[in-house]
C-alpha cells in the first residue's frame with residue numbers, strides 16, 4: 404500500500420488504492436459468506452446455531468455469519484489453551500515476535516481485503532476502514548518492539564558472584580479476549596497480541612455483530628502460531644459469559660462499561676482475583692475557551708463527534724463552550740456537520756455510514772425525542788432515503804445541566820453543546836461524568852491549557868487538535884487509558900505500560916554453586 408492511512412488522514416491519497424478497495428468491497432458483498440468456524444486446539448468446528456450478520460447498509464444482504472459455540476466447546480477451547488500454555492510461555496520473546504511479525508506481514512499483504520470486510524460488516528467508510536487495517540500492523544509492531552526494548556521484562560537485581568537475583572514479569576497463563584464491534588480487527592488484534600507476545604495463550608471471542616472481520620485476522624494468527632495458542636469461540640453475550648466464567652487466568656475486554664464492570668467482579672480460578680483489563684466507554688468532552696481558534700475547534704469537534712457515526716469510545720460527545728463564543732461556535736459546527744456526506748462506504752465521498760443495528764437506532768430516536776423536549780436540536784436526524792439505520796449528524800444544545808443525555812454514553816452521531824461562563828466551570832462540567840476516557844481543549848491561553856492538563860479527569864488528552872478533538876489515538880504515539888468508569892487497569896492499550904498488565908512479577912534468587 405502506497406499511503407499509510409491513520410485516523411487523522413483525510414484521504415487514501417491514491418487512486419489505485421481507491422479502485423482496489425471498490426473492487427474488494429464488491430467482491431466481499433457479492434460472495435455469500437460461509438459461517439465462520441470455531442477454532443479449538445487447531446481443529447475447526449462447524450456445528451451449532453448459526454449467528455447471522457446482515458450488511459448494515461443493505462439490510463437483507465448477509466455479510467457475515469458464524470457458528471455459535473456451545474458451553475462445552477468454550478471449555479474445550481480453554482483446555483486447549485491451557486494445554487500449551489507452558490510450551491508457549493517457554494518460547495523466547497524473540498521467537499514469539501518473529502511469529503507475530505509474520506502475522507503482520509500477511510495482514511499487510513491483504514490490507515485492502517481487510518478494509519473491505521470491515522466496511523461491509525460495520526458500515527464504516529473507506530478511510531476509517533483503512534485506518535483500522537493499518538492500526539493492526541502498527542499495533543503488532545509496537546508491542547513486539549516493547550518486548551525488545553524491555554528485554555522481555557527481565558532485570559538483574561543487585562547480585563554477587565555467589566548469588567544472582569533477577570526480577571521478571573511472567574505470563575499468567577490463559578487469557579480470554581473479548582472484543583467489541585466497532586474496531587473488530589484492531590482491538591481484537593491489540594488485546595490478542597498483548598496476551599500472546601507476553602507468553603499467554605488466548606481464547607478469543609469476537610463480537611457477534613462482526614464475526615467475519617475478527618475471524619479474518621484470527622485465521623492469520625492461527626496460521627503462524629502453534630496449535631492451541633490461539634482459539635476462537637464465536638457467539639454473543641452468552642458465549643462471553645461462559646468464557647469469562649471459566650477458569651481463564653485473565654480477561655482482556657473492550658466494550659461497554661455495563662459489561663466490563665460485571666466481568667471485573669467475577670472471581671478467577673479457585674475463587675482468586677485475576678487481572679481483568681477492561682477498556683470501556685466514554686462521555687468525552689471538548690472544552691472551548693473564549694480565546695480559542697473557533698475554526699480549528701469546530702473542525703476537531705465535528706471530526707471526533709461524527710467519525711464512524713459516533714461509534715467510537717473516544718468520540719466527542721460534549722462541547723463545553725464559553726458563552727461569549729458559543730453561538731459562533733455552534734454555527735460553525737452545524738455548518739460543518741451539515742456538510743458531511745452520509746452514505747454507503749461504496750460512495751467515496753461518504754464521511755459516515757449507518758449505525759450498527761436497530762438497537763442503537765432505537766436509542767437515538769428516543770434520545771432525539773428527549774432532546775427536542777428538553778433542549779434545542781440544531782440539526783440532524785434519521786435519513787429515510789437510504790436503507791439501513793442512517794443518521795445525519797445531530798447537534799443539540801441547552802439541555803439542563805446534568806441531563807442524562809450529557810452523562811450517559813449513547814454511542815451515536817449525537818453531540819451536546821453546553822454553555823459555561825468560566826474556564827473553572829468548564830472543567831467542573833467536563834469532570835462531572837463517571838467516565839474518564841478522552842478529552843480535548845481549544846484555548847490560546849497557556850494558563851488555561853495548563854489547568855486543563857492538571858485538572859481534567861481523563862487518560863487521553865488533546866490540546867488544540869483540529870485533526871480530532873478527542874479521537875485518533877495511535878499505537879506508539881498515544882496511549883489509551885480509561886480513568887474512572889472507562890477502565891479497570893489504570894494503564895491503557897497502545898501505550899508503553901500496557902504489556903505488564905498481562906504478566907505478574909516474580910523474583911528469582913539463585914545461589915550459584917560454591
Ligand SMILES: NC(=O)c1ccc[n+]([C@@H]2O[C@H](COP(=O)([O-])OP(=O)(O)OC[C@H]3O[C@@H](n4cnc5c(N)ncnc54)[C@H](O)[C@@H]3O)[C@@H](O)[C@H]2O)c1
Pocket residue numbers: 581582583584585586590608609610611638639640641642643644647657658659660662663665682683684685715716717812814840883885889
Ligand atoms: N476504551 C476502549 O478502548 C474502547 C474501544 C472500543 C469500544 N469501546 C466501548 O465498547 C462499546 C461498544 O462495543 P459493543 O457494543 O460491542 O460492547 P458490548 O459491551 O456490548 O460487547 C463487547 C463484547 O462483549 C461481549 N459481551 C456482551 N455481554 C457480555 C457478557 N455479559 N459477558 C461477557 N461478554 C459479553 C459481546 O458479545 C462483545 O464481544 C462502547 O461502550 C464503547 O465505548 C471501548
Ligand SMILES: N[C@@H](CCC=O)C(=O)O
Pocket residue numbers: 410585586714715716717718873874875876877
Ligand atoms: N483508537 C480510537 C478509538 C477506539 C475506540 O473505539 C481513537 O482513539 O479514536
